[in-house]
Every structure is written in C-alpha cells, then in structure tokens.
Amino acid sequence: MAIFTPKNWWKPLHRGEKIWVYVIIGWGIIMTVMMPLGHFWGQNVSQTTYKYKFNPEKGINEFETIFNNFINKYAEKELVDGKVVIVEGKPKLKTEGPSMIPIVDASIVPKSSDGYVHLFLAAQTYRFSPIFKLERGKEYKIHISSFDVQHGFSLQPLNINYQALPGYDFVITMKPRSDEKLKVFNIVCNEFCGSSGHHTMIGKMYVK
Amino acid sequence: MNGNKFSNQFRTCEATGLKVHLPAQKLFWVNAVSAVVFLLVGAIMAIMVALTRGFPSAHIITDSMFYQFLTAHGTNMLVFWIVFFEMAGLIFGATAILGSRFPAIKLAWFNWIIMIIGAIMVNYSIFWEGTDVMFTAYPPLAAKSPFFYLGIVLFAVGALIYCFQFLIALVIAKKEGWHEGSLPLFTFALVTAAIIAIFTLLMGAITFVPALLFSLKDWGLDLGINIDPAVFRLTFWGFGHSAQQINLAAMVGIWYLLGTLTVGAQPVNEKLSRWAFFLYIIAINLGSIHHLLVDPALKSTYKIFNTTYLMYAAVIGSLIHAVSIPAAIEVAQRKKGYTKGLFQWLRKAPWSDPGFSGLAISLVMFGFIGGVTGVVMSVEQLNILHHNNLRVPGHFHATVVAGTSLAFMVVAYKLIPLALQRKIVSEKMAKIQPYVFGIGILMVIVGMTFAGIMGVPRRSWDINSLGANIFSSGAYSMLVLVGIGGVVAFIGLLMFIVNAVLSVFFGKKIPSKIEIHNPPYETASAKAVTAES
C-alpha cells in the first residue's frame, strides 16, 4: 500500500508495464525531435537580442534615443498646402488615436547594410508606438523593446505573442504574407503593466 | 510502559491504527487551518475576478481593485493555501505514516509564526497599501512598499526550514527506530515534493531578496541595487513554476494515498512508481523555462534543452503515474470480484466516496486537460500562440485547481478524522462537493482556453476598453462561461470550506487512546542511549 512498504521492492517490470514505458519513451523522443526540426525549418523564436543601458531614473535610455531619431527621421509629418507644419521649431507629426501615435510608412525606410529594413517599435505605458504601414510579401526586422516596465506584444487576430523587456532589444523578422487579406492588425499588451491603463494599451499595424 | 529517551506521547487512530504524535498533531492543525483561511480569502477574490472577466462590460469592481484582487487571488491561492497545506502534509507524512515523532517542535512553531506573519504582511500590502504587481511582480513594476517582498521572503524562509526539518525527521525516524527500511510511497512522494521545494525556495530567495533590498529605497535606504528584468524573470520562474511542481509531486502522492484509503489499492510496481518520482526530481524544474520561451536574451539551444525536461523525462514520469494509479485501483477492485468486462471495476468503484470521486476528477482533469495543454504550450514554437493569453490560466486552473486543490480538499475529508480526531459534519455535502467543484472549474477551464485561442489576454480588467471588434463574439461568450463556471466552482469551494471549518471546530470528537510509545525497532543509537541510562 502507499502507506506501507515491502522490504525489497526493486523488482523487474511486468510485460505490460515494459511496453507502456517503451511507448512513452518513444513519444518523448518524437516530441524532443519536433522542436529542433521546427527550428531548422525556419521556426526560430529566439532570433536575436541585444542589450542596451537601461536606467529609468537617470534620464533617457539608449533605446529611447534610437527610437526618437528613428521617428524624427521617418514618421509622417503633418502637411498644410504641401508644407510641413512646424510647432516650436520641430516638424509636427501626423498622429492617430487618443494616445497620439505617430505613423511610419515602412516603404520610405531604406534598407540597412544587412539587406533588411529595420523598424523600431516601442512599448510604453500605455501605448505601442509607432503605427507601421508594411507591404505584403516584404521582410522586415522589427526591434521590440520597452521604455519603462515589462509589456507583452500580442499581434491580433493572429495571436502571435512576444515579451518586451526594458533593457533588451528583441529583433524579430516579420513578413506579412502575400496571400494575407487582412489590412489592419492590432497589437494588444498582454503583460500587466499598470492598473490605470494596462487594459487600454493597444497599437496597430497596417498592411498594404 | 518503560519510556526510554525517545519515547513520546502518541494517539492511536481507531479506524486506521496509525499512531499520531500528539505535539505534531497540533502543528498539523495550525498549518491546515491557516491553509483553509487563506483558501477562503483567495476564493472571495476568485469570484470577484471571475465575474469581472466573465461580464467585462458590467465593471463589477473598478480597475485598480481588479488588479489588487487578482494579485491577492494569485498569492493566496498559489502560495499560502497550497504551501500551508503542504506543510501540514509534510508533518503528517513524517509522523503519522511512519508512526514517528516530529523533531524540534519549537522550531516548527517558529516556522509557522514567521510564515503566518509573512502571509499577513503580503495581504496587508495588497489590501491596505494597494500593491497590484500580480503574483509575478516583474520589475521595474514595484510593489507599494517593501512589506510585499518582505512577506514573501519571510514566508519562504519558514517553509524552507520546514522542508529541512521534514528531511531530518525522516533520518531521526530511522535512527531512533520508529521506522525501518524504505519509506512508504506516499512519504517518498513528499520527499520528492520537499526536494523540489528546497530548489524552489532557494530560487525564491535569489529573486526576492534583491527585490526587497531594492524596494527599501521606499523607506529611504537606497542601496544602489538595480534589478535586471531578464534575470528576475529567470529566477522568478525558477521559484514560481517550481512551486507548482511541488504541488504536482504532493498531489501524485495524495492520489496514491487516496487509492489506498478508498479502495485499498497498492502500487503495482513500487520500483516503477519511484522511478517516476525520481524523474520528477531530476528533470521537472528545468520546465520553468517555458515561461521564458518568447523572451529576449535567451537563445534557442538553451530554451529547447530545458523545455524538453531532459527529453521529456518529467512527462514520462507523469505518464507512468497515469497508468500505475488506475492500474493499482483496477487490481484492487478486481480482487474484490468486480472482474466482468473491461470496466466493471470502474463502474462499481465507490463513486459516492469523496475520496474516490475527487481522485478520479482530479486525475482526469489534470491529465487530459492540464498535462496535455502544459506539454503543448511548453513547445518552444507553439508557445508563441499561448504566451500570456487566457490559455495559460486555462492550463493552470486545470493543474493547480482541478488537480492539486481538489486532491487536497478531498484528502482533507480523510485527514480531519484521521489526524484531527473530528468527524466530518456533513458527509452528504462532502459527497457532492467534488462534483460541483469539478463541473464549475471545468467550465472555467474550457472558457479560458477557448477565449485564449481567440486571443483574449490574461490579466485584463476589461477587454472592451481596447476598442470594439478586436475580439470575436465567440471570445465574449467564452468569457461568460468563465463567469458562470466561476460561480459554480465558488459554491463548490464554499461547500468544502464550511464543511471543513465546522468539522475542525465543532465536529464530533473521535475518542482515541493516548499512550506513551517507544520506538518499535532496535537501532544502534537507541541501544547506546539505553546503555547510558
């Protein structure tokens, strides 16, 4: 019984038990092989990560600098009669939605020397910025990171989920499929990031 | 009876003939009662959270309350209820099962006191200071004051000392001659649980002590510590998920125990069952990595190696138990004459005994839903579809709630008479409780899983506030199922709590003989003591 013990219990398995053990070891091996197989056929989740100095109390962090430069360079500007509107010496950016998210058309971002278009996506309480306009069938490297606390990157309705950590730049290769019909994708934050607005944190992606 | 140095006061259980060490019985009592108190707190939080999620537009509680309540639900249920009950289980497994004494009773009381202080501190921080960092407490998000971290550290220290005390109790039982030979399988399962717990609590210390030191700056003590979010996640899950593996090992042990107590089942092959527990010990804690599969900073080789639990060794362990427990029951039932066809043994099983029905519901829900979804979502690539959406709570409500909590509840029906000498107040309510709870929690699990498949995130107060048409109408109806199931499960849970509390305090006392007992076996050290005196 489970509460008493025979003295010598190191006994060989019965035939049925042996068969079961072989079967489940076989199943374990199959499951173990599936992951490297997927990996080498192109399903690599953990593509590349780079770290940067993150120190929220001592001013602006490195990713924020990179991100601001990226936005200033490529975000769509507000135009009046074909001229860029200047507010306080800076060009005014076109924004969308109540949290004023800038828009970046990926087609104007030049390829880097590694042959990819690099895009920077920042998560912060409580928004994802900017909104990208991507082209179907083109491959992009999207740098995902956070300015403040941890966030979740959940691409809906595909239900593709990643984690965004401050201090770490997660580079993900993404390619909107050429047979994809959807034009708007939502990015939902699925990591708790603060009680006043976590449930409102959302971003967008357009696919042309 | 002439007492020697090791003799102690024991009470003999009339029904089972087990000897219960009296000082240990009091310890068992406080730990079990504390567990049920925190279960009640967690249950009230659970119903609020389930209703808020189930009917998001109704806004039953405000957003800040929701996140506080969710934090309280997680910590009270996953940590306080389960660990207190496991501490009670360790005391039971080391004493009553072995017929032995529990050493260092005063230290054990000290452990209980710091654990209870820790648990109260955490609840204080959540309800009065408004800490809402969730069970996970990922930095840079910070609790409202150091009390939250301090509470967890104190609780973990108390539990860690208990685990070592348990291991030492086993050594003493053998040395003083209370017990001889190998440990019974149930106690062996508890050894597995205690070993996993020691790893868990060490990782907990590595996680929460720096977090505590960091948070001391709220009290004006800036130690210049920075917490790396990726490192915190790694060590936190070494604590957070391994803590659930303690439950797994304890629960499987309880399944074997329930099989014995209800139909007299005995493990068909002790070696095979013990191998399965050994596979847990070596491999199961690697599985903590499956929380970090879509994290930056870790590479695929590391993720894949760890998430396979050393080639699914731990899964193989579970699959061994999945067969050896029903096989033990089948053998026992067939011996009683239920030999017709394939399943007469199962049909004629004591389904009105909560111990058996609870065992069956717990085993089936844990295996078919919890275990399978767990393995699927810890595949590196597949995790991308699961991470942080409602499928994850769907999975762990099948394992921790339908599996562990239900097994703990039904074993409590057996332990209250056995270890606390009280009759269960309402046997009738105990009879239907596992079914009510099982149906409720099944609805919760199904609702959560399918809502998660449709993309609904976990830990969200109101998915409508993201905007209209982001989730399909199917997702909303699945959330309604969560809400309704939550109510049913809550009723089932209350049936247990009311019954257990009334039985412990007002149940009919079962009389039993109190005697001084000597260790029944002669050992070298016992001989040395008698020679001295």
Add this chain to the structure above:
Amino acid sequence: MSNHDEKEIKTPGTFVLAIIFLVWFIVIYFVQWLALSDVWNLN
C-alpha cells in the same frame, strides 16, 4: 505487503484508458503544430 508479485497482473481496463489518453495527447499536440503552421510559414 504486495502479494501479487509472482503472477502476471492483468489490467485491461487501464490499458484501454491509457491508449485513449495517449491518442488524445498526440492529436492535441499535432493539431497545435497545424495551427501554428497556419500563421507561421515554414521556409
């Protein structure tokens, strides 16, 4: 205590249950891979 050491133990019911469980496990596992291949093409 265990007194069924020598003779072969027969547990056909458990065997059937175990097979049902394993089939369920395998089906769920591969259905998930199919679901993934729907959103994430292999090269």
Add this chain to the structure above:
Amino acid sequence: MSNEIRTLGQKMFDNIWFLLAVGILVPGIFYFAWGMLEIYSVPPLSDYLKQIGLSDLLTGGK
C-alpha cells in the same frame, strides 16, 4: 531484518541526501547557471547598429 540484501537501486532511492543533491544540482546547472550565462552574454545594441550602418540613430535624439 536490517542486514538483508537490498539492491543498489533501492539503496540509491532510499538515500534522501543523494536525491536532494541531484534535485538541486541538475536544475541549478542547466536552468539557472546556464540561463545566467545566456543573459550576460547578450551583445550590446550599439555595436550591432554600427555594424549594420545605423550608427546615425545612436546620437542626439530628444
């Protein structure tokens, strides 16, 4: 009673300190130590951006 022959396997499984050592060491090495090594060997972002010709993003920016 106590001098009966037990197999090595049974002795191994009866030794709780051996089990404890295995239970701490295996996850301690494979999960914790290896994981820490992974995290501390993440390369810096600025080097990568310089390498792919995006060094202009690294300065200024307000």
